[in-house]
Amino acid sequence: MPPTRQAPTAPPEATLRLPAEFVALLYPVVCLAPLGLAMTRDVAPASLWEVLAAGLGLAGLAAMAVQVVTSGRFELVSGRLGIDRVMAFHKTAAWWVLLALLVHPVAYVIPTYLADPALGLERLIAYHTLPQYRTGVIALSALILLVISSALRNRLPWRYELWRGTHVILALVALFCGLHHAVTAGRFSALGAVHAYWWGIGIVAVAVMAILYGLRWARLHRRPWRLASVTKRADRMWELDIQPAPGTPPLSYRAGQFVWITEGARRFPLFDHPFSIADSPERPGLSLIIKEAGDFTSRIGTLAPGTAIGLDGPFGHFTREDHPADAYLLIAGGVGIAPIMGLLRDLVAQGHDGPVRLAYAAGDPDNFACLDEIAAAGSQFDLQSWLLSEEDAPGWQGDLGRLDRDRLRAMLDGLDPGRTVALICGPGPMVTAVSDTLVDLGMPMKQVIYERFDYSGGASAQDRRMRRRFLGLGAALGLGVAGFAALG
């Protein structure tokens, strides 16, 4: 039986969020639509290979356009899926977009190559050098750079902001040059419904960019927030209290969601960073718990009260409202305590009456934040907590070690795993290990919810299942293209 009891009072939906199943269905529809439209057009007869090549181009270009809205910034698309899944899909789909568009010119010359290899190569070179195909070549080159620079991001000696700016520029070059190539050189796209489809895609892409970098930029300046205070909570960990500036409306969010923030004069969307809200919507303003990790976060502790803060959000589904249950396991690793404190503070504010078990693990006792508050929460509702430090230190009163199988079993003791939801946030390796162990201990996978702050640490069983589903979507596109070639 699905867990249902504790559904907290939710704030009104600030944004429309499409159901996950609908988004999954929409994907092949949008990507294969140009093929369907192409079948309504009368074009000069072509060989199977040529139609296959055209199909790969059409589906690849549409899938490339969809990448723009699977960047995790649209609650409409990612609100019910969660940023983890949307980012994982974005990364996986990039590979089949690249594959389809790499094979696209090659497939055109395969019959010629089979008959006469020298002539086949000559045709392939012509496709890459003739002026009428130039925008296609630019699009493909930008796409190759885009995918490779993303795959190697952690190994490139670039600042994150530089990588992100380059990513956006390469994506725009790839998409708009690709669209130009389709409408000027495409067999099916020169006129009619497919032509109109590409214009529609182009207009949507311009609108998306205008929203992301125009409207949101203006909003970061027109509706600023102000830093009320910065408090040190642990070693290199700070809590920021942020309040709306006069005239800025309060944020309607759910405990556990996150926002993107910028500060001072650098309030431009390209410079923003995601941080979980460590607060309850019942309290005015909001707080963020931030760990120093690099350029942006290292400045956090030095920000002066009164600093203007640009805030975009809320995002995410790491909330009780999205995952109602009888009992909750709240599990934090390191700075993963940020959204967990948001959930905990909300449980206190709402006067929660179901069982909640909290585990908080960190490297050493200096890394723990908000311990007094966690202890106080234990006397306000049915909360049991486990504090786990890998290193010992004088005065440490929690346990030593990691959140292993025995400890997770102890957390579940007395709870019905089928009516319990686990909300886990922390470093990649910890999230992966804890998620797999909880599933092993009998928790249904769909009730083990996590949000990662970094994507290291391999894949959990849940990630692997998700990837198989993604590959199913990729295979559906492949079948669609094959069907188009066979019928065309």
Ligand SMILES: Cc1cc2nc3c(=O)[nH]c(=O)nc-3n(C[C@H](O)[C@H](O)[C@H](O)COP(=O)(O)OP(=O)(O)OC[C@H]3O[C@@H](n4cnc5c(N)ncnc54)[C@H](O)[C@@H]3O)c2cc1C
């Ligand atoms: C959904 C989500 C919620 C998060 N919540 C918190 C939180 O509550 N508290 C906290 O301390 N940290 C949180 N983080 C991590 C935080 O966003 C990064 O630590 C921060 O952006 C690092 O920026 P930097 O310039 O200081 O470090 P850098 O050295 O520039 O980056 C360190 C690493 O952080 C990641 N990163 C950097 N900038 C961004 C960005 N703009 N968008 C996404 N990832 C980025 C990259 O993987 C990068 O390699 C969260 C991350 C995500 C995805």
